[in-house]
Amino acid sequence: xxxxxxxxxxxxxxxxxxxxxxxxxxxxxxxxxxxxxxxxxxxxxxxxxxxxxxxxxxxxxxxxxxxxxxxxxxxxxxxxxxxxxxxxxxxxxxxxxxxxxxxxxxxxxxxxxxxxxxxxxxxxxxxxxxxxxxxxxxxxxxxxxxxxxxxxxxxxxxxxxxxxxxxxxxxxxxxxxxxxxxxxxxxxxxxxxxxxxxxxxxxxxxxxxxxxxxxxxxxxxxxxxxxxxxxxxxxxxxxxxxxxxxxxxxxxxxxxxxxxxxxxxxxxxxxxxxxxxxxxxxxxxxxxxxxxxxxxxxxxxxxxxxxxxxx
Amino acid sequence: xxxxxxxxxxxxxxxxxxxxxxxxxxxxxxxxxxxxxxxxxxxxxxxxxxxxxxxxxxxxxxxxxxxxxxxxxxxxxxxxxxxxxxxxxxxxxxxxxxxxxxxxxxxxxxxxxxxxxxxxxxxxxxxxxxxxxxxxxxxxxxxxxxxxxxxxxxxxxxxxxxxxxxxxxxxxxxxxxxxxxxxxxxxxxxxxxxxxxxxxxxxxxxxxxxxxxxxxxxxxxxxxxxxxxxxxxxxxxxxxxxxxxxxxxxxxxx
Numbered sequence: 338x339x340x341x342x343x344x345x346x347x348x349x350x351x352x353x354x355x356x357x358x359x360x361x362x363x364x365x366x367x368x369x370x371x372x373x374x375x376x377x378x379x380x381x382x383x384x385x386x387x388x389x390x391x392x393x394x395x396x397x398x399x400x401x402x403x404x405x406x407x408x409x410x411x412x413x414x415x416x417x418x419x420x421x422x423x424x425x426x427x428x429x430x431x432x433x434x435x436x437x438x439x440x441x442x443x444x445x446x447x448x449x450x451x452x453x454x455x456x457x458x459x460x461x462x463x464x465x466x467x468x469x470x471x472x473x474x475x476x477x478x479x480x481x482x483x484x485x486x487x488x489x490x491x492x493x494x495x496x497x498x499x500x501x502x503x504x505x506x507x508x509x510x511x512x513x514x515x516x517x518x519x520x521x522x523x524x525x526x527x528x529x530x531x532x533x534x535x536x537x538x539x540x541x542x543x544x545x546x547x548x549x550x551x552x553x554x555x556x557x558x559x560x561x562x563x564x565x566x567x568x569x570x571x572x573x574x575x576x577x578x579x580x581x582x583x584x585x586x587x588x589x590x591x592x593x594x595x596x597x598x599x600x601x602x603x604x605x606x607x608x609x610x611x612x613x614x615x616x617x618x619x620x621x622x623x624x625x626x627x628x629x630x631x632x633x634x635x636x637x638x639x640x641x642x643x644x645x646x647x648x
Numbered sequence: 649x650x651x652x653x654x655x656x657x658x659x660x661x662x663x664x665x666x667x668x669x670x671x672x673x674x675x676x677x678x679x680x681x682x683x684x685x686x687x688x689x690x691x692x693x694x695x696x697x698x699x700x701x702x703x704x705x706x707x708x709x710x711x712x713x714x715x716x717x718x719x720x721x722x723x724x725x726x727x728x729x730x731x732x733x734x735x736x737x738x739x740x741x742x743x744x745x746x747x748x749x750x751x752x753x754x755x756x757x758x759x760x761x762x763x764x765x766x767x768x769x770x771x772x773x774x775x776x777x778x779x780x781x782x783x784x785x786x787x788x789x790x791x792x793x794x795x796x797x798x799x800x801x802x803x804x805x806x807x808x809x810x811x812x813x814x815x816x817x818x819x820x821x822x823x824x825x826x827x828x829x830x831x832x833x834x835x836x837x838x839x840x841x842x843x844x845x846x847x848x849x850x851x852x853x854x855x856x857x858x859x860x861x862x863x864x865x866x867x868x869x870x871x872x873x874x875x876x877x878x879x880x881x882x883x884x885x886x887x888x889x890x891x892x893x894x895x896x897x898x899x900x901x902x
Binding site for chain 2: 406408429430436438447448450459471474475476514515516519520521558569575576585613625629632634642646647
């Protein structure tokens with residue numbers, strides 16, 4: 338049975354998490370196909386076709402797919418699902434929104450946030466904010482998975498290019514219309530894929546302090562910016578900065594937690610980082626229990642010193 | 649318009665769960681249980697819709713064992729008008745998975761005909777994030793997940809969603825399923841008079857057999873393990889030592 342990966346993209350380029358998902362798909366046996374659905378997205382199909390392990394790309398390209406939601410995409414996937422033993426998408430807001438809908442229409446379970454593949458029907462996934470890892474076996478004929486991108490290395494570009502096959506775009510399923518999108522244009526690396534993440538919490542005291550102290554540091558390190566829930570709730574930064582159980586899951590080479598106390602919900606989103614640095618004035622803060630290097634200090638003094646030391 | 653809210657009884661968010669010694673599951677004996685925090689946000693949003701005159705009735709639904717009655721009473725103490733427990737029995741409740749819950753909720757929707765269903769985006773025990781989307785699929789309704797703003801305008805709802813790249817606004821035809829994200833609202837606390845009042849509100853118990861839904865689990869839980877602990881770190885005395893270690897020991901800075 339072949340494996341179908343649903344590509345996440347912005348119609349121009351493949352989202353980094355798709356590469357990790359293809360890597361996971363390659364561990365299932367069977368040929369890996371990638372479905373690219375969108376509008377004027379043939380460039381995305383070319384990128385997908387160049388990934389190692391990809392045997393074929395299915396391209397549904399139509400104006401009606403420009404703002405397609407889970408309703409239409411699920412119908413498209415269903416129309417092309419026969420012959421596949423596994424359907425995969427990244428465990429991003431894209432995949433989490435879409436794949437349960439696909440699974441329900443197929444009358445199968447969906448397995449969320451897979452962090453390891455033991456056999457083609459046995460998977461490991463975190464539960465309870467990552468405080469436990471459950472190994473589950475699916476008896477369903479089709480396994481529908483979302484894959485935690487940070488748990489799988491991103492796939493390389495392959496030597497050869499897979500064929501791209503155009504498929505008929507579906508009838509749009511009505512009921513939901515995209516009427517607006519606000520995304521802060523950022524030149525920084527994607528939070529989920531960045532090698533270094535600089536993350537701030539309530540200890541920064543205000544959005545102004547967050548930007549004044551952390552942005553120059555992120556610029557210097559070419560890092561993505563993240564935040565704790567407390568900092569997002571307080572309005573320091575937008576929602577898509579949130580790292581944690583219910584926000585973004587990150588596992589960079591270096592995670593610098595500044596003024597973050599370290600609630601279990603936050604730790605769930607970053608404790609797989611390779612090196613964790615914590616700067617906090619409270620020596621009892623739980624963040625120090627997971628930090629490789631802890632500095633008990635006033636962040637308003639320590640952060641400028643840190644920036645100066647690495648400049 | 650009737651609003652249906654799905655609520656789940658879960659381990660309290662402050663509890664750090666432990667894995668059982670035999671690795672069969674997590675140990676929930678004598679652990680504090682509460683309403684799933686995302687479901688509290690869903691209840692709050694439904695009550696606000698009723699207070700704004702948009703919703704006529706708020707019905708809280710839970711699928712589980714009889715212990716979930718406590719969670720439904722909490723929902724009514726917050727302001728839900730009545731409640732329905734889909735009683736799955738102890739064994740049935742222990743094996744409930746999102747697909748089965750979505751099917752049960754679909755069966756309840758067929759009886760109740762709500763104009764809107766609000767669910768938490770995920771439960772903090774299994775962290776699945778599936779039930780609302782599955783219910784929408786089974787009902788053939790549109791979905792708006794991870795909502796941070798909800799405005800009902802006649803026969804449609806305008807929903808702002810928190811997505812990885814920022815915010816997205818959808819207009820969905822009703823009936824629809826909306827799942828809540830953290831910033832949709834800040835749930836109120838139940839007052840003592842309202843807790844007392846909630847005890848007198850109607851709570852219907854619907855035996856799972858009456859709904860004709862197969863709730864057998866599709867996924868077998870083979871084992872549960874603690875994640876590998878991180879090695880203990882070190883405290884550094886100052887910024888200079890920190891930078892030195894990051895450069896020469898961890899080798900993560902140039």
